[in-house]
Amino acid sequence: MLTILGQSAGSQTRRTGFCDGLSRRNFLTIGGMALGGISLADGLRADQQQRSGRSHKAIINIYLPGGPPHLDMWDPKPEAPAEIRGEFSAIPTSVPGIYVSELFPRMAQLMDKFVLVRSLSDSDGGHDAYQCMTGRRKGSRQPPGGWPSGGAWVSKMAGQVTPAIPANVALMYNTGNRTWGEPGGGGFLGVAHAPFNLVGREARSKPENMTLNGITLEKLQDRTALMKSLDRFRRDADQRRQMESLDVYAEQAMGILTTSRLVDALDLSQEDPRVVASYGASSEAFQRDGAPPMVENFCVARRLVEAGARFVSLNFSRWDWHGGDGMNFPKCREECPRLDQGLAALVTDLHQRGLDRDVAVVVWGEFGRTPKINATNSRDHWPQANTAVIFGGGMRTGQVIGATNRYGETPQLRPVTFQEVFATLYHCAGIDAQNTRIFDLAGVPQYLVDQGNKPMHEVI
Secondary structure, X not given: OOEEOOOOOOOOOOXXXXXXXXXXXXXXXXXXXXXXXXXXXXXXXXXXXXXXXXOOOEEEEEEOOOOOOHHHOOOOOXXXXXXXXXXXXXXXXXXXXXXXXXXXXXXXXXXXXXXXEEEEOOXXXXXXXXXXXXXXXXXXXXXXXXXXXXXXXXXXXXXXXXXXXXXXXXXXXOOOOHHHHOOOXXXXXXXXXXXEEOXXXXXXXXXXXXXEOOOOOOOOOOHHHHHHHHHHHHHHHHHOOXXXXXXXXXXXXXXXXXXXXXXXXXXXXXXXXXXXXXXXXXXXXXOOOOOOOOOHHHHHHHHHHHHOOOEXXXXXXXXXXXXXXXXXXXXXXXXXXXXXXXXXXXXHHHHHOOOOOOEEEEEEOOOEEOOOOOOOOOOOEEOOOEEEEXXXXXXXXXXXXXXXXXXXXXXXXXXXXXXXXXXXXXXXXXXXXXXXXXXXXXXXXXXXOOOOOOOOOOOO
């Protein structure tokens, strides 16, 4: 990932601005005018294929950092004892027999457009976005170069729709708990397919996260300053043996800087105000060590896929509420209605624009929460059961996949793996995950998902 850093927002603090110090005004003004890692040649090839009639499929990956409480959201247990079912009632939805928490009334009315996966069975158990970004356990055996993120696979297999928009983009805030803000990397596919993060991150030593410094918001259009910064970056890249990737970055920079398409996609002032309002009110305040609840980014993600992105990852708020403060139920009352409104607006938006068959969406966190409420009136980590919401992509919606036992402890019917969800998303994007293979850096053929992880037959 490569980011052009702008000038800090002066009096803006980390609580009122973005993680790199930019204000929202500056972010929307300059948006993603940055260098980033997609091969221009691949992009032009993909663009030619697009003009020849291939449809533009896309995926939006909404990550809820911290482990959302599945019983208090989409897998309620109204018949369980009070110490299991918690403080919220279950309400009926528009699909007979499906119930959700009372905190999701908008989703309940639109349940015919959603799929609830209530039996995710292989959560890794760590506070980390890795499994939601790659589908794989972080401690699993890795090929040389590492596993690519889901967006990297899509970038490699589908290419760019237009040189002006990277195929794999992210709206992942740099979080206090670092692993909640990582959209994954290019892995053995290379930095050319790594996520292109549009909201900025702190640079680290990994090649996927190289940062081009020396370009302020005021000087971004200064080609001389840009070239000087590229020269400095070239020297640094040469020392790190990243010269092959440098050409990709330089070409991408020129492609992005000569069009306003990416900036326009990020500028919500160009959106119908009624549509923006339908998503609800965002807050730029970071939730402790998590992300800010920027529900407007759901709309930005839709605008990005309309503009040409094929994979958009974003992190939303913070969902780790146990410990000694007893905040699980008060925080649910605060965060769940905002998520409810945002998802209802997104699914409605996609349908009204005719994108519901082309854009697949997944919403999930790294694990579920203990069915039994702890001594501080909260729920602890519980990787034994987890829930996801998927919709769009031409899927058969209005159904529940799998079920946990009566206390929500373990999957009882139809256990589902993270890789099965990714296989389903890839299928919706027109990619055959099981029969497509790419050779890793050691010359070993690798598949997008491990053999046996097929798209969920219930929805395709």
